[in-house]
Amino acid sequence: MPENVVYDVVGVGFGPANLSLAVALTEHADDLTSLFLDRAPSMSWHGGMLLPGAKMQVAFLKDLATFRNPVSRFSFVAYLHDTGRLAQFVNNRDFFTTRRDFHAYLDWAEAGLADQVRRGVTVTGIEPTGNGDSMRVLMEGANGTDSTEARNVVISTGLVPKMPPGIAEDQYVWHSSRFLDNYRAVRGPLRRVGVAGAGQSAAELVRYLYDHLPDAEIFAFVPSYGYSVADSTPFANRVFDPQGMDDFYSAPAQTKSAIWQYHKNTNYSVVDDGVIRDLYQRAYDEETSGRDRLHFHTMARVESAKRMADDTRVTVYSMLSDSSYELDLDVLICATGYDPMDPAKLLGGMDGCLARDEEGRYRVRRDHRLVTASESACGVYLQGGTEHTHGLSASLLSNIAIRSGEIADSVAAAKRARR
Ligand SMILES: Cc1cc2nc3c(=O)[nH]c(=O)nc-3n(C[C@H](O)[C@H](O)[C@H](O)COP(=O)(O)OP(=O)(O)OC[C@H]3O[C@@H](n4cnc5c(N)ncnc54)[C@H](O)[C@@H]3O)c2cc1C
CATH class of the missing domain: 3.50.50.60 (FAD/NAD(P)-binding domain)
Known part of the structure; x- marks a missing residue:
């Protein structure tokens, strides 16, 4: 790990959500430095369930980038074009590709960002450095323990x-x-x-x-x-739109709970x-x-x-x-499901700096940044685990491009403000 480097963003986990963030940072107008850490030796997007023929439950256009940047070189269409399968894909007239194809797309996208990723390391904790301006991200890998410093950490360790x-x-x-x-x-x-x-x-x-x-x-x-x-009809699907995330975030608690009750059968x-x-x-x-x-x-x-x-x-x-x-x-x-991501253990020493609501859940800003108990220059962001604030798409792929763009914008704005 290079010494004396303080990254603008360290991403914990490098599944599709943080891969999408890596794309958003790469394409951002501001110069933002980043490093992504993942315990898996290679991309393993639900590898245990990559059954032959199993289909995606999200349209191919909800890929790593398109909803944020329709001309991204990391779009699913760019992948199809690059691998010479655009015509065959279109002939198939199917919005829902196979999970194996989507996995191959993720591998392809990661290959274009390899210099930002370190694999085979498990993040074990995040501690304040004491200078109020950065955090120390602790990790363990084959070569023992290591750490790096970040102004912002984006946690996306997935469902449990x-x-x-x-x-x-x-x-x-x-x-x-x-x-x-x-x-x-x-x-x-x-x-x-x-x-x-x-x-x-x-x-x-x-x-x-x-x-x-x-x-x-x-x-x-x-x-x-x-x-x-599964209700995948068009009106119900709007709950996964970027507007759906906005509406959910600003709705009162009883409306949030009503949205869940009405539309949990989408997923x-x-x-x-x-x-x-x-x-x-x-x-x-x-x-x-x-x-x-x-x-x-x-x-x-x-x-x-x-x-x-x-x-x-x-x-x-x-x-x-x-x-x-x-x-x-x-x-x-x-096949009894998953719990949402819970970053508490990972947050270690940082956890005490974060504000919680009356039910003990993290308070989360609209830009996916956790609210700190007191003013802090360090940002902890979540991709996942925000079902209570951002709604049904919190752990899904539907909004990863938009969400990643919002996080990148938030990090960039904070960096500009610091200057
Ligand atoms: C079988 C299955 C199919 C699905 N299909 C769809 C679908 O079609 N459409 C949809 O919208 N959603 C789907 N989902 C929901 C799923 O949550 C998302 O597809 C997606 O995986 C979310 O991406 P992510 O990056 O947040 O999490 P993940 O893909 O789970 O990635 C998390 C990453 O974090 C790493 N990690 C965990 N802990 C640490 C640590 N301490 N240190 C370092 N690295 C760590 C893991 O190795 C992993 O690579 C599916 C879920 C399952 C289980």
């Missing part, structure tokens, strides 16, 4: 995988976020696999396992009566129509062919999982019969 209460991950009980790594490491055939959950990942996994394990029985433990469809615990239909077709085909290896246990929650000899014994609670039963599986996959 959530297991059902009382169930821990082990060799045979996996969270969906680690599915592909674990699946590839399995030795011997899988005969009985369970998937717990009712959201997009759960439905995609049931479909994938059913198609890829033709001799296995697949059990879907769905806590609702059926999968609910949370819901499944794309096409995946639901694919699953239903498979269930129907089973009935007509007389096969019986796809089992939907609805209104059912997995309560516990323990290893018994060669099996994972799961206890399932049926809300329909108000009783529990046991089932022996080879593997249980918990």
